[in-house]
Amino acid sequence: MKRIIIALVVLLLIVMQFIPAKRTNPAVVYDFDGPAEVKAILKRSCYDCHSNETAWPWYSRVAPFSWFVVHHVDEGRAHLNFSNWEPLSTIPFVREEIHEETAEGKMPLKSYLLIHRKAGLSEADKAILRDWAGE
Numbered sequence: 001m002k003r004i005i006i007a008l009v010v011l012l013l014i015v016m017q018f019i020p021a022k023r024t025n026p027a028v029v030y031d032f033d034g035p036a037e038v039k040a041i042l043k044r045s046c047y048d049c050h051s052n053e054t055a056w057p058w059y060s061r062v063a064p065f066s067w068f069v070v071h072h073v074d075e076g077r078a079h080l081n082f083s084n085w086e087p088l089s090t091i092p093f094v095r096e097e098i099h100e101e102t103a104e105g106k107m108p109l110k111s112y113l114l115i116h117r118k119a120g121l122s123e124a125d126k127a128i129l130r131d132w133a134g135e
Helices: 002-016 036-045 065-079 084-091 090-103 108-113 121-131
Strands: none
Touching: 036 121, 090 121
16 A cells, blocks of 8 residues: 555656746846845845746756746736836835835745745845835
């Protein structure tokens, strides 16, 4: 019975590989045009999920992890996309929301930071974002 269960799990994992997740990087429409130090922080900590410049890691090609990663990137881009920045930069609360989400530790996501440790924000990074947001 144990061998049958293991065989079924392996078979399921193999079958799942034939259900691809659509990884895309559409063209950049308007790139973020703020201060260089802010852009450096955003590129390191936010761009993988909040831009059209996602660096797709190896595990984004392996189901079921690929489905999870693609879903998070799609949600991130829908909420805020630095590759469509010009229209967003005219809305005053966008910078404030970026500051709030990062200051409260809501972004970057904890699940993202488990693998991407360099994406974590230091207190100095948060201060730069706060000053940029006009707080």
